[in-house]
Amino acid sequence: MSMKPRTSRKRSLLIGSMLILLACLTAGGVIVGNNLSDAIQQRRVIQWLSDNRGQGLYRFETEGQGDIEFKTVDDGRYRHEAAEEGVPQTEPQPPGPAWLRDFLGIDYFDDIIWVSAYPQADMRDIRPLANLPHLESLEIEQSYVSSLTPLANLKQLRCLSLIQCQITDVSPLAELTNLKYLILAYNPVNDVKPLHGLKQLQFLFLNETNVSEADYQAIQKALPDCQIQWSRAPNSP
Numbered sequence: 001m002s003m004k005p006r007t008s009r010k011r012s013l014l015i016g017s018m019l020i021l022l023a024c025l026t027a028g029g030v031i032v033g034n035n036l037s038d039a040i041q042q043r044r045v046i047q048w049l050s051d052n053r054g055q056g057l058y059r060f061e062t063e064g065q066g067d068i069e070f071k072t073v074d075d076g077r078y079r080h081e082a083a084e085e086g087v088p089q090t091e092p093q094p095p096g097p098a099w100l101r102d103f104l105g106i107d108y109f110d111d112i113i114w115v116s117a118y119p120q121a122d123m124r125d126i127r128p129l130a131n132l133p134h135l136e137s138l139e140i141e142q143s144y145v146s147s148l149t150p151l152a153n154l155k156q157l158r159c160l161s162l163i164q165c166q167i168t169d170v171s172p173l174a175e176l177t178n179l180k181y182l183i184l185a186y187n188p189v190n191d192v193k194p195l196h197g198l199k200q201l202q203f204l205f206l207n208e209t210n211v212s213e214a215d216y217q218a219i220q221k222a223l224p225d226c227q228i229q230w231s232r233a234p235n236s237p
Contacts (some may be wrong), residue, residue, distance in 0.1 A: 006086070039107040041131040046112070048128045053121035057114040058106060060092050115155075117143060126150050140165060148172040164188065170194050184209060188233070191215070196222035204232040210237065 111134035130150040137159040146166040164186035174194040186220040190210035
């Protein structure tokens with residue numbers, strides 16, 4: 001006698017039970033942290049980053065990394081990295097039960113909070129980043145990015161590094177009041193008045209920009225507790 005029908009019924013019951021459990025967990029928010037729409041959007045952003053020579057880290061991957069500090073590289077530019085004394089002693093563990101995480105994917109349990117693009121990545125349109133509302137740190141270097149509008153609603157951003165892009169308008173950053181580190185070096189930006197209200201800023205880098213000395217002095221007066229590095233670009237008008 002063939003046992004195939006009974007095996008099929010067992011498999012159907014198992015799948016049905018898992019789907020019911022999943023529905024209960026999702027509806028109750030007991031284990032699953034992100035809803036379906038958020039998880040799908042985040043997964044799409046991860047794919048977009050991969051296609052554009054970028055990467056993202058989930059919150060659990062950054063826990064225990066210590067405070068952010070600035071370091072110089074060989075060409076004198078600035079990047080921020082995790083302080084060495086904060087390196088975790090144990091491997092960070094993703095949230096949620098492994099079996100359900102394997103079934104659904106990590107995007108249902110954790111948020112992307114750190115994004116970095118490799119230098120000279122062919123990145124122009126950063127609209128997908130608007131779908132990462134929990135983003136805290138973003139680094140893009142040597143790219144064709146010019147519009148910062150997609151960042152306007154990323155209220156949790158604390159660290160933003162945009163080195164040698166094509167940025168002229170910084171007004172979308174005016175409402176990002178949690179920013180502490182902002183690097184705009186080697187960009188053709190000339191008007192930094194929209195940044196005067198960012199009272200949490202601790203470091204602002206305006207090296208080789210089109211910002212005038214008068215505007216530099218004005219923003220230093222508006223942000224007296226902020227350490228500002230400034231210099232005019234050689235070909236500045």
